[in-house]
Amino acid sequence: DAGVTQSPTHLIKTRGQQVTLRCSPKSGHDTVSWYQQALGQGPQFIFQYYEEEERQRGNFPDRFSGHQFPNYSSELNVNALLLGDSALYLCASSGRGGYRGYTFGSGTRLTVV
Amino acid sequence: AQRVTQPEKLLSVFKGAPVELKCNYSYSGSPELFWYVQYSRQRLQLLLRHISRESIKGFTADLNKGETSFHLKKPFAQEEDSAMYYCALSGPIQGAQKLVFGQGTRLTINP
Numbered sequence: 001d002a003g004v005t006q007s008p009t010h011l012i013k014t015r016g017q018q019v020t021l022r023c024s025p026k027s028g029h030d031t032v033s034w035y036q037q038a039l040g041q042g043p044q045f046i047f048q049y050y051e052e053e054e055r056q057r058g059n060f061p062d063r064f065s066g067h068q069f070p071n072y073s074s075e076l077n078v079n080a081l082l083l084g085d086s087a088l089y090l091c092a093s094s095g096r097g098g099y100r101g102y103t104f105g106s107g108t109r110l111t112v113v
Numbered sequence: 114a115q116r117v118t119q120p121e122k123l124l125s126v127f128k129g130a131p132v133e134l135k136c137n138y139s140y141s142g143s144p145e146l147f148w149y150v151q152y153s154r155q156r157l158q159l160l161l162r163h164i165s166r167e168s169i170k171g172f173t174a175d176l177n178k179g180e181t182s183f184h185l186k187k188p189f190a191q192e193e194d195s196a197m198y199y200c201a202l203s204g205p206i207q208g209a210q211k212l213v214f215g216q217g218t219r220l221t222i223n224p
Contacts, residue, residue, distance in 0.1 A: 003156075004156075031210070033210075033211065033212075035212075035214075040122075040216070041216055041217075042117075042199050042201075042214030042215050042216045042217050043157070043199075043212070043214045044214070045211040045212060045213065048210070048211060056211055058211065090157065092212075094210065101147075101159050101162060102159070102212065103158075103159075104149075104156050104157040104158065105156060106156045107156070
């Protein structure tokens, strides 16, 4: 089991561009959450997807959007990139039945220049 | 408001010495508390959950609801314990399991 896989691992984008990050959850997991981790900070919750719907959202602008596919994989889209969006983006998956222990991916390092 | 505070960004102790990483939280109700660890060049992983009341790698953490704390302890530190440690909480609301993280504490164990 490869656990949670994220792609790409690194990405450099220009201010104003759009970016899509991808996540495949751990086998058997059906819930995907996305976190943003700025340098020197703890991860901050962006949103969570379950049954292809956004179930909960953190304090992030509408420029951040997502999607979950029938196979439980997920995408994070960020429009109109700002320099402040530079961060490590983490995907975490969890299983059914209210299990609360997340499995994290290695993250995608996004740099906006 | 939900908040997790880890007052120490850096903590350095000698091998064999006791370790305590502090975590305080703010939450209206009964949260679930976690400690996550990130070793060098590895992904974030769950160390322990308060609800399971288990000891992992010699670490324990006791939830003190009166002091709203969930400090992580180990009686004898080992060099392989050097890592970044994050305290986190989640609410008990069914189906809403977002984690709120502290800023993290970088633990360094000196030989």
